[in-house]
Amino acid sequence: MKKVTQQFQPEKAEFICDFTDKALKDFVPATLVMDFGYESDFDGSNLTLHLSESASYEVLEFIKCKLSLSSKQCMSEQVKDFQKSECEAIQFRDWLDAEHSAVNLSLYSFLLS
Numbered sequence: 697m698k699k700v701t702q703q704f705q706p707e708k709a710e711f712i713c714d715f716t717d718k719a720l721k722d723f724v725p726a727t728l729v730m731d732f733g734y735e736s737d738f739d740g741s742n743l744t745l746h747l748s749e750s751a752s753y754e755v756l757e758f759i760k761c762k763l764s765l766s767s768k769q770c771m772s773e774q775v776k777d778f779q780k781s782e783c784e785a786i787q788f789r790d791w792l793d794a795e796h797s798a799v800n801l802s803l804y805s806f807l808l809s
Contacts (some may be wrong), residue, residue, distance in 0.1 A: 726752035
């Protein structure tokens with residue numbers, strides 16, 4: 697949730713975790729966005745939640761428990777792609793791409809553990 701703490705020029709705002717109501721300081725560790733599609737009960741709506749690091753882990757644990765076998769198999773293939781991309785990026789000294797692959801690898805490995 698964004699809580700405006702000073703109105704008019706200049707706007708001053710702080711971000712607050714939508715699960716814990718704790719201030720998130722200068723950055724938002726995770727943003728959960730749900731866009732509801734055609735024929736859903738909430739067609740055309742979207743929901744955006746700002747989460748602290750601990751709240752994001754709660755959501756990830758829930759997702760981890762709910763993943764289907766086929767989703768896990770697909771993610772396992774993506775892990776192999778991330779590993780390959782990371783190795784290639786390191787070979788070409790593309791540190792930004794290597795880091796991007798590494799954090800994706802970390803997330804997917806967490807969900808598959």
